[in-house]
Amino acid sequence: xxxxxLFSAGGVVMWPLLVFSVVAVALIVERxxxxxxxxxxxxxxxxxxxxxxxxxxxxxxxxKLQQNADxxxxxxxxxxxxxxxxxxxxxxxxxxxEAQAEIPVIKRFNNIxxxxxSLSPLLGLLGTVLGLITSFASLNIGDVGASKTSxxxxxxxxxxxxxxxxxxxxxxxxxxxNTFRGLYQRQIALIQEYGGQLxxxxxxxxxxxxxxxxxxxR
Numbered sequence: 001x002x003x004x005x006l007f008s009a010g011g012v013v014m015w016p017l018l019v020f021s022v023v024a025v026a027l028i029v030e031r032x033x034x035x036x037x038x039x040x041x042x043x044x045x046x047x048x049x050x051x052x053x054x055x056x057x058x059x060x061x062x063x064k065l066q067q068n069a070d071x072x073x074x075x076x077x078x079x080x081x082x083x084x085x086x087x088x089x090x091x092x093x094x095x096x097x098e099a100q101a102e103i104p105v106i107k108r109f110n111n112i113x114x115x116x117x118s119l120s121p122l123l124g125l126l127g128t129v130l131g132l133i134t135s136f137a138s139l140n141i142g143d144v145g146a147s148k149t150s151x152x153x154x155x156x157x158x159x160x161x162x163x164x165x166x167x168x169x170x171x172x173x174x175x176x177x178n179t180f181r182g183l184y185q186r187q188i189a190l191i192q193e194y195g196g197q198l199x200x201x202x203x204x205x206x207x208x209x210x211x212x213x214x215x216x217x218r
Contacts, residue, residue, distance in 0.1 A: 009159075009161040009162075010127055010131075010161040010162040010165055011127045011130055011131055011159070011162055012127070012130070013123045013124065013126055013127035013130070013162050013166075014127065014161075014162060014165060016123055017120060017123055017124070017162070017165050017166055017169055020116045020119070020120055020123075020169050020173075021169050021172075023112070023116065024113070024116050024169065024172065024173045024176075027109045027112060027113070028173075028176045030109070031108075031109060031176070031180050034108075035180070035183050037070070037071075038071060038072070038187070039183075041068065041071065042071055042073055042190070045064065045065075045068045045071060045073070045074060046073060046194050048064055049061045049064050049065055049074075049077060049198075050194075050197055050198065050201065052064060053081075053198070053201055053202075053205075054201055056205070058081065061077075061081065062078070062081055062082070065077050065078045065081070066078065072102040072105055072106060072187070072191070073190070073191060073194055075098060075102060076095060076098045076099050076102060076191060076195065077095075077194075077195075077198060079094050079095070079097070079098035080094040080095045080098070080198070080199075080202075081198075087206070088199070088202065088203045088206055091199060091202050091203075091206075092199055095195045095198070095199060096195075099191050099192075099195060102191075103188075106184050106187055106188075107184055110177070110180070110181070110184075113173055113176075113177040113180070114177070116169065116170070116173045117170050117173050117174050117177060118170075120166040120167070120169040120170040120173070121163075121166045121167055121170050122166070123162070123166050124162045124163040124164070124165055124166020124167060125162075125163055125166065126162075127159065127161075127162025127163065127165075127166070128159045128160055128162055128163045130159070131159020131160075131162065132159050134159075135159065
């Protein structure tokens with residue numbers, strides 16, 4: 001009953017606001033699940049992979065990465081480690097190119113969140129304007145009795161429901177969008193850090209291989 005009163009008071013713009021709120025909640029749940037999986041497993045997986053690679057257990061490192069291929073950092077490492085005898089420069093380029101390819105996955109739904117945050121208050125304002133137009137249209141200039149003016153003021157208060165609803169949807173979405181943006185920025189920094197560590201290990205391994213090859217030719 002309360003929901004019906006809100007929708008009748010807010011007007012037609014309450015329906016797109018309802019759609020926005022449902023979409024926002026669904027995408028927020030998906031992003032929470034995504035980031036929870038990353039924060040719970042990523043550090044442990046990277047640590048184990050780097051330790052295996054440091055011990056020259058490349059096969060073990062690849063197996064570990066393939067078991068966790070749903071993580072962006074695992075796909076980035078695989079893109080470089082699956083190359084056949086790359087130079088350090090090729091190895092670095094593989095890491096960087098795959099990291100760039102993973103950015104849309106990490107930033108997924110950001111544009112939709114921004115659209116909801118921008119349009120929700122505007123839709124709420126539109127609903128208020130339409131409500132005010134309807135309220136004043138029902139008022140005759142020559143009839144300013146108490147019954148008529150009270151109806152207009154009641155209509156104005158009801159028209160403000162759409163603005164409040166639009167602001168609620170926008171604020172709720174903004175809180176989570178900013179949180180996801182912070183997680184994205186932190187994830188980019190971690191990808192650079194972990195990628196640098198793997199590149200350093202590969203360069204050391206590559207240089208040892210070059211030294212052995214040089215020594216065997218003498």
